[in-house]
Amino acid sequence: MEPALKLEYYELDIAAALPSSNYKRKKRVPLPVLICLTAMLVVCAAFYYINQQVVTMQLSVEIGILERQLADLQQEQEYLLLSLKETNRLTTIEAVARQELGMVDPVGTQVLVLNTQQNVNPDAGGWIDVEEDQHNHLFTQIANWLNQLLPVGGVEAGRIGQ
Numbered sequence: 001m002e003p004a005l006k007l008e009y010y011e012l013d014i015a016a017a018l019p020s021s022n023y024k025r026k027k028r029v030p031l032p033v034l035i036c037l038t039a040m041l042v043v044c045a046a047f048y049y050i051n052q053q054v055v056t057m058q059l060s061v062e063i064g065i066l067e068r069q070l071a072d073l074q075q076e077q078e079y080l081l082l083s084l085k086e087t088n089r090l091t092t093i094e095a096v097a098r099q100e101l102g103m104v105d106p107v108g109t110q111v112l113v114l115n116t117q118q119n120v121n122p123d124a125g126g127w128i129d130v131e132e133d134q135h136n137h138l139f140t141q142i143a144n145w146l147n148q149l150l151p152v153g154g155v156e157a158g159r160i161g162q
Contacts, residue, residue, distance in 0.1 A: 086092060097103035 094103070
């Protein structure tokens, strides 16, 4: 009688199923080392996050300070523009001219101009005896034209005796 299965076949399959002794096993990192590395990564990430939060808070405080300075400067600019408009008003200019500079109304005042030239005629008593044509100067013509166009009480400067 012959057995149904031969032992030779079993020996070959078992040898093929078992790993050979030439096979190198991978070296694994020990579990405590992996835990320490993971903990270090988590701590570094936490420090980086905290640093970012601190920098953000510092920049927010600086932005607040700069916004306050901007508001103060805008308020000062508005005040200066208002004071500039106030000083450029004609009533303010007139008040300063009357109070500080002694400006008077031209009505009712007389101004005498003395000719200081050396060749004054002694018989004329300070009056200029030669009359000049009033319309020969460009400025005089423009002033006369503006006085006719805008009758606001223009003042003419002239010489005594004319």
